[in-house]
Amino acid sequence: MAKFRDNAPVDAVLDGPLPGEGAAPDVAADPANERSIGDILAELRQLSAEQVEKVLQLQRKDGVRFGEAAVALGLASKDDVLFALAQQFHYPYASEEKRTVSSELVTLNEPFSPRAEYFRALRTQLMMRVLGDTDQRRGQALAVISPDSGDGKTYCAANLAVSLAQLGGRTLVVDADMRSPRLHEVFSLSNRAGLSSILSGRADKQVIQQVPAVPSLFVLPVGTTPPNPLELLERPAFGLLMRELAAKFDYVIVDTPAAALGSDGSVVAARCGAAVVVGRRHASRLASLQELVGSLAGSPAKVAGVVINEH
The missing domain is CATH 1.10.40 (Ribonucleotide Reductase Protein R1; domain 1)
Structure with missing residues (x-):
């Protein structure tokens, strides 16, 4: 199995089938x-x-x-x-007795609640703007970025990913927050290896994990927190990886570090091709949100909109 390195050809990045690839559920036979x-x-x-x-x-x-x-x-x-x-x-739903994921995953734990409906509304808006057209989203992922820590990026990224997977499409959520990763905790998955392992050439695609409660949802955790997160993200390898993942999955959502911690989020957004900005009600400053949106004006990333998180 070829490992992913900066100078690896694109077809060697994720050679072979991904976990669950080619195993579409036969609804009629279920x-x-x-x-x-x-x-x-x-x-x-x-x-x-x-x-x-x-x-x-x-x-x-x-x-x-x-x-x-x-x-x-x-x-x-x-x-x-x-x-x-x-x-x-055939709607992914974790009953009370079988809930092993974080209570933050309202779209999975409480799919009929008003909070889950908010994410379905967000999904609809994003489908109309950047995720709905197959040709438009080919090779494109969606970065979830915010000005400050605690704005709710991970909460929004995880629930958005679940809501997309509930449509039936193969969905991948990537934890690119190599400063304070949390996605593995939200989904109760192992974080022994992940994105940092791939970018440093120490692992291949097998670090992508399937979420048991949602067969069409996959998670790529961070793995070991590296001392040089920005440098890893700025390498050509990350851009190649994102394009390859976007080609193999129907939807790819990427969690990022807060802008206050560095320019990681902007780099990730540029590699993804699209971004949604998350702010927190009664906490995020308008100037910070405007500055973050403005910083992406000259990048390849299309800003789909700004979400105000009330969680």
Whole structure:
């Protein structure tokens, strides 16, 4: 397996299939596609035949759905019903008992909440501006940048990535914040190797990890925090890597360090080709946001817009 180095040809960057590549789910053949809500709930809550019969009796008596009857009898929760519905419609959703990722991932843990809806609205706007047209986004990724630490870049990048993966497209979220990386914590994944390992020639694409709860979502963590993050990002290798990843995934979202910590974010945005700026309500200064947007005016990055984070 070829390792990625500055002088490596593009086709050697990620030679061979990526994790999960070429394994598109066959929705029609998926057994969950044929299962009823009752079957899913009975398996989830391990209901006995007697309990199922009680639910069916109440269902017939009151003319309600199986899930409603199960909740009324205390044999299932509303969250169980939402999980069962999500299974039927192939919508990634982590039930309360199976949540291993951070509570910050509202699009996965609370996909029907108002906060998750905000990210779907953001997804829609970005699809119309930079992510929707296949030809337009070919070879292009989206950097998530902000003026200061604590603005919510990682929160926004992670939830945006989940919302894109929920469309069914292969989505990769890259942690390019080699100063204070957090994506591996948000997704509860290993951070032994990652982007820094690839850029230093010590690892290949196998450091990309699949998110168990969302089959079409992948994460490239930082790995070891390097002493020279900006120099690694400014090498031609990073630009080659981003183009190759953008060609192999439907969507690529990249988390970055705060602008206050250095010019890493601007470098990443230029390599990605598009960026969205995140500010924090009642915290970010308008002048800082304007300065950050202005700094990208002469770069190859198209600024898709500014998001004000209220989280």
